[in-house]
Amino acid sequence: MLSANLVKPGVLPGALPHEAPATQEPLASQFADLYQQREVATLGMWVFLATEILFFGGPLTAYAIYGGRFSDDFVAASERLSVPLGALNTVVLLGSSLTVALAVRAARLGQFRSVSLLVLATIVLGVVFLGIKALEYSHDYAEGLIPGIRFTAEWRPGVEARHAELFFFFYFFLTLLHAVHMLVGLAAWAVLLLRTLRGRFSVRWNAPIEVAGLYWHFVDVVWVFLFPLLYLLRH
Amino acid sequence: MEAQAPSHVQSSWAYLTIFAALVVLTGTTVGAALAPLGHWHIPVALLIAAGKAILIYLFFMHGLESGRLVWLIVMGALLCLSILLSFTLADYRSRPDDSHLRGLRSAACEQCRTTSG
Amino acid sequence: MTTATVEPRPQMREPRPRGRIDYLNVDFGARSWLLTTDHKRIAILYLVSITLMFIVGGLFAVLIRLELATPPGDLVSADTYNRLFTMHGVVMLFFFLIPVIPSVLGNFLVPLMIGAKDLAFPRLNLASWYVYMTGALVALWAMLAGGVDTGWTFYTPFSTRSSHSYVIGTAVGVLILGFSSILTALNFVVTIHRMRAPGLTWFRLPLFIWSTYATSLIILLGTPVITVTLLLLAAERLLGIGIFDPRLGGDPILFQHLFWFYSHPAVYIMVLPAMGVVSELVTTFSRKTIFGYHFVAFASIAIAVLGFLVWGHHMFVSGQSVYASLIFSFLSYLVAVPSAIKVFNWTATLHKGSVAFQTPLLYAFGFIALFTIGGLTGLVLAATAVDVHVHDTYFVVAHFHYIMVGGTVMAYMGGLHYWWPKMTGRMYPEGWAKLGALIIFVGFNLTFFPQFVLGYQGMPRRYHEYAPEFQVLNVMSSAGATILGAGYALPMFYFLWSLRSGKEAGPNPWGATGLEWATSSPPPPHNFETTPTVTLPPYIYSRKEADVVG
Amino acid sequence: MEPGFSLFPEQASTFAGPVDTVYFAIVLVSVFFSALTAILLFFFAIKYRRRSNDEFPQPTIGSSRLEVSWVCFLIVVFLSMFFWSAQVYLAMARPPDHALEIYVVGRQWMWKVQHLEGQREINELHVPLGRPIKLVMTSEDVIHSFYVPAFRLKQDVLPGRYTSLWFQATKPGRYRLFCAEYCGTDHSRMGGWVTVMEPAEYEAWLTGATAPATTRPAGTVERVPADDWLLGGRADLSMATRGRQLFLKHQCIACHSADARARAPVLEELAGATVPLQDGRRAIADDDYLRESIRLPRAKVVAGYQPIMPDYPPDQLDESELQQLLTFIKSLKRGQTPRRNEETPPPVRKDDR
Incomplete structure (x- = not known):
């Protein structure tokens, strides 16, 4: 079931001549060989990540403009967010990036038992991240910080409530956008976990894991920028 | 070219050290937020975040070994985003008072001000 | 891998051997079309759906011109008219002009021109068509349910506060459509980078591939911004948060910045593929290598890059700072230079060529002449002082119709006629096609040239009723519109007619030199019997030329 | 506006002349280039039409020197258009002070x-x-x-x-x-x-x-x-007078009185002055600053004062009234702030204005 052929690290695993194709050949018809298919998959993901940079860039530009104009109100609103939970979330997500990096490494080495364990760890860390976010959202709801729906929080005299509401709109818009990307990533990891367990991948063909890894690292990089910009606005 | 020829594979220790560096940087950015940096808060926070992003790109995303084309794609997207940001900010920064235009006032067309015809 | 030497002599009479498998007769039935992953069939699916959207957009245009034949608003009410010009804009721009050449001609030709069996991600390509149809259906539902009256620009705070129409429905339709463009562009970029035939270096690529590549760059970098801007617009309209509404602390000019950051590069998404088509037509029908290949190729990339720097020239009078307006005006003049290089090189290519007057070349000439006028009136609009007078008047309407209808649609018609034999294996009727081209050229100029004069006289755009002194020119414009409408109807008939009883077209009816002419017409499912090897730069027509360059 | 057909509208302001001149200059250049392109296309197409099917023209690859000189020529022409129109635009952007x-x-x-x-x-x-x-x-x-x-x-x-x-x-x-x-x-x-x-x-x-x-x-x-x-627009009640009535009606006088020790800044000689703000920035008291300080006072709090002023949304003070108030504030010279106990004309109710 699992091709657990341990290979001495450092040797080019792909070059084993006697490697019997444990899995049926996944070469798509329009490609010359598996190498081209892997190159195309990774390049496709990188181009998609370029569009994602612009996709997150749009609201961040608007956030930067309003941050410049209403800096005091944004600082007052940002102080309402809990920095410990945010920092913890960042570490959780960095951890999931670590497990993904190790999973891709293990896949290249053909150690598919550790690949499935690491992918499982990634999914668990992802769910923990979303759990903490849900906790924060319920905390914000209780305090009446939901823009447009329930924004009843009290502000100290110098703060304009509408600008604070604008800050919280960007907070929810950016973090929900990020959370949606997390969900898509978790769904992808679940599918890949099943495929790994069914032995679909081999040392010669595991590009999907690497491509999903690129996507996940990008979602982590987005949070790396969102955390200071949203949580750590101070005078 | 026969099968998939992945590049060299780093040891798992390398990844662990990168992860540790990232966690340390997260700590520093939180620390920097508490320090009284005044209007330097955001530049410092962005600098640290950029550092973490570069670490993730180079090591976790194999940026080092994935060739010039991928680097070009990432730089292209970041350049495009910086164009959007810088031109929009240029508009907002130069909007309240156009005092800097007083200098150009002499260049303005005289005929437009005197009653002609 | 055999070297597919392209025989640059037109072979017309070669009878099609019975029983040869091509992408059309390899399979029949709805399933074979709706679940295909063959880029050629997906191109045909796009051709059908985009032509339908063009007809819908055209109907709105006819109603608008009928209303504007008389100064008072007597054909339709003001609200209906506002919905008409908005939907004409939305349908024609997002559902026709932006996807047409990349999705129809690009999908069909990119793999053929670079010697690949198919695009990099065939399933993603089919998904792109389904996403397009979903977006189109959502927008059509919004139109039938009540339409949208904000103008295709959705300016706030009118679109988020005062408009009582289906703004969110249309915005979601356009938003979904953005993903379809992104998927197509992603497919093209990866295919052109990684799946070229052996020997096909970047400077041996046909110029249509260069311009499709540059278009894909713009789509990939621009579309995400409009997608997220429409999301912000829908959020503001639903939640009442003051992102762009000044009453709640927002700034309407920020919406204009984010909107035009995509929407100006979008006009290059529309015109760049047309330039690629014209480069192919001019070389083939003058049987000469393009003049200054490197300049034309890099001009496409220069347009893609500079296109992102100039969006502010839409906002000279919108309350943008004088400083920013001067910067945008300066850069807008620089972005005009690459287009002028292309026009210069097309004209120089004809010099000492062997020019054959066939319909595609007539459309190419129409493009070059009308695009030059459209481009030069762009210089008028880039001049800040003059733009203050002509902004939001019919001068602007005439300018962008000269570029989009005189430019892109002309080139699309030329490209459609040029590659029709390759797509269907049949020739279109030459006589009728030339007549159609002439009618379109005359109708177009009669419709839109008077609008330049109207614009400078000061007739604002999007007016349901106008001052009586503008009537003379408006009647001319409306008359021209009917001729233009007839001009576009004609090809639809003879193209369908040619499917049944058009002459047999051999693999290379025009004697062109692209790789797509090295395979049969219509091509087999996997494009080439054996993957071709390329040894020569493109557009080499004669033996002498081959050894001069080879 | 006499009817009849004219290529362009009347020139009725000092800008009309310069703008038309720039416009015609660009149109002339455009007509020249369009005509040149059209004539060359037509001429080349006729002169080099294909006479027989196996005619193959001489290969000309192109000359980069010609292209580069074409680009430089274009840049010179285009940028001269830019500077010429920018010159007129700058005049439009800066109104004279005594307008x-x-x-x-x-x-x-x-x-x-x-x-x-x-x-x-x-x-x-x-x-x-x-x-x-x-x-x-x-x-x-x-x-x-x-x-x-x-x-x-x-x-x-x-x-x-x-x-x-x-x-x-x-x-x-x-x-x-x-x-x-x-x-x-x-x-x-x-x-x-x-x-x-x-x-x-x-x-x-x-x-x-x-x-x-x-x-x-x-x-x-x-x-x-x-x-x-x-x-209501009678000539005897100028905007400044009407603004003064609003100043008293909305009790602005309660805080913005003549002495500087009061709870709000003195509004005399304010128009155009540079105002130090609480967060260290400095703002120029132009129309937008005055409007924002009335609509959303907490947006820019003047240094040394508490943010206690209430908002004045459009339903309390519509745009026309705000403009009148602005005219009054901008007309205040030294010592002209009305004293609190001065009898004011009967408060003008909204409907009988």
């Missing part, structure tokens, strides 16, 4: 104009000949655009902010006024006339000698709600 200010409010589907002396108009604007006029404009709802083709000028009118447009009329007459930014159902009916009058005639008009003018879109019979706003 006559007229206040304009755009709302869905009419223009409401107020003159400093108190005269009010709808869809009409009377201006004197030969004096620089500065229109200070804002909108009550969506974006409009004040466009007078004869002056070659237009400026978007934004809600929540002041935008200005300046011109100097050179020819008496009546010129069309349009709204150029799409603003809804009656966007095409939101227009009227700008009347340029001799200075003497304008003074007579200002003192109410003639009835207040209004251009009602053709066919509207019913009483437009703005009618009573219009009739």
